[in-house]
Amino acid sequence: MGSVYFDDTEATDQQRRTRLYQGDIYVFAATDTTRALVALARSMLEEAFAPHDPRTIHNHLSAEAVAEILRKLKPRFIHHDECKRLILKIMEERGVDLDKVYFDVPRMRSAYPSHFLSSGIAYAFHPHRDTWYSAPMCQLNWWLPIYPLDPNNAMGFYPHYFSDPVANSSDTYNYYDWNSASRVNAAKHVKTDTREQPKATQELEPITVRYLPPVGGIIVFSGAQLHETVPNTTDVARYSIDFRTVHADDVMTRTGAPNIDSRCTGTTMRDYLNARDLTHLPDEAVQMYDDGTEIASKVLYFGDRLVHEAQE
Numbered sequence: 001m002g003s004v005y006f007d008d009t010e011a012t013d014q015q016r017r018t019r020l021y022q023g024d025i026y027v028f029a030a031t032d033t034t035r036a037l038v039a040l041a042r043s044m045l046e047e048a049f050a051p052h053d054p055r056t057i058h059n060h061l062s063a064e065a066v067a068e069i070l071r072k073l074k075p076r077f078i079h080h081d082e083c084k085r086l087i088l089k090i091m092e093e094r095g096v097d098l099d100k101v102y103f104d105v106p107r108m109r110s111a112y113p114s115h116f117l118s119s120g121i122a123y124a125f126h127p128h129r130d131t132w133y134s135a136p137m138c139q140l141n142w143w144l145p146i147y148p149l150d151p152n153n154a155m156g157f158y159p160h161y162f163s164d165p166v167a168n169s170s171d172t173y174n175y176y177d178w179n180s181a182s183r184v185n186a187a188k189h190v191k192t193d194t195r196e197q198p199k200a201t202q203e204l205e206p207i208t209v210r211y212l213p214p215v216g217g218i219i220v221f222s223g224a225q226l227h228e229t230v231p232n233t234t235d236v237a238r239y240s241i242d243f244r245t246v247h248a249d250d251v252m253t254r255t256g257a258p259n260i261d262s263r264c265t266g267t268t269m270r271d272y273l274n275a276r277d278l279t280h281l282p283d284e285a286v287q288m289y290d291d292g293t294e295i296a297s298k299v300l301y302f303g304d305r306l307v308h309e310a311q312e
């Protein structure tokens with residue numbers, strides 16, 4: 001069972017990464033920088049859904065209309081210069097070395113009351129590890145709520161499964177096949193989602209822990225943590241921002257969480273960009289994670305950022 005550090009400013013980034021790879025979780029308070037990021041997200045959401053409150057938009061628009069607005073709004077947010085600048089500043093103020101950290105495109109996510117738009121572009125994630133979806137064992141996830149959280153409208157964690165294997169179907173998942181075949185279709189799946197996702201194939205103990213940082217607070221956790229989108233049983237929508245990072249030293253030394261049950265193929269290693277100059281990880285680093293399923297015609301789909309971003 002891991003520990004949870006609240007607003008810890010003592011640990012260096014290296015100490016923090018070591019603890020995160022052991023299953024610990026960090027929860028940070030809001031700062032001026034995270035508040036600025038949240039304000040940017042809110043202003044874009046509120047403008048897109050005006051004159052309605054984005055949190056109750058499901059009472060005013062159809063699922064299709066909301067999906068259409070999100071499809072345009074989400075890429076605009078993540079490509080916004082201010083969004084990129086603030087995310088780098090957030091990492092910097094937490095002591096992360098921007099020359100060594102590589103990050104995947106940030107996402108804005110939405111979770112509506114469970115009867116409304118719970119698939120496709122606003123997929124409610126069942127319990128999973130990101131490492132079942134081809135993330136490397138050194139991936140860290142940073143997650144911020146945009147509006148106040150409710151326990152029934154938050155992220156759920158199953159910390160004890162960090163060290164207990166879970167029977168799962170990740171062996172059916174290949175990252176390149178997923179990109180080339182499935183994601184292209186996600187935007188069409190407004191009410192039903194037929195994509196094959198890696199899932200737990202055993203009963204899980206129904207004990208989730210929900211960390212509820214304030215608006216602009218951050219939860220940082222290993223991509224190997226078992227986590228989920230708690231089915232939203234409230235009557236308001238949840239909006240959040242997240243981004244994923246890997247540290248070049250850990251990539252090169254294969255340092256990360258232990259792999260206790262992930263058997264997917266392919267790697268997301270080509271997706272991360274250096275925080276300072278937006279370069280990819282060196283080829284030799286990526287190749288360490290290749291498993292022979294990387295075929296040029298499929299790997300090319302990584303470049304299809306618009307498809308990728310429109311769906312998250």
Ligand SMILES: [Fe+2]
Pocket residue numbers: 125128129130227
């Ligand atoms: Fe996840």
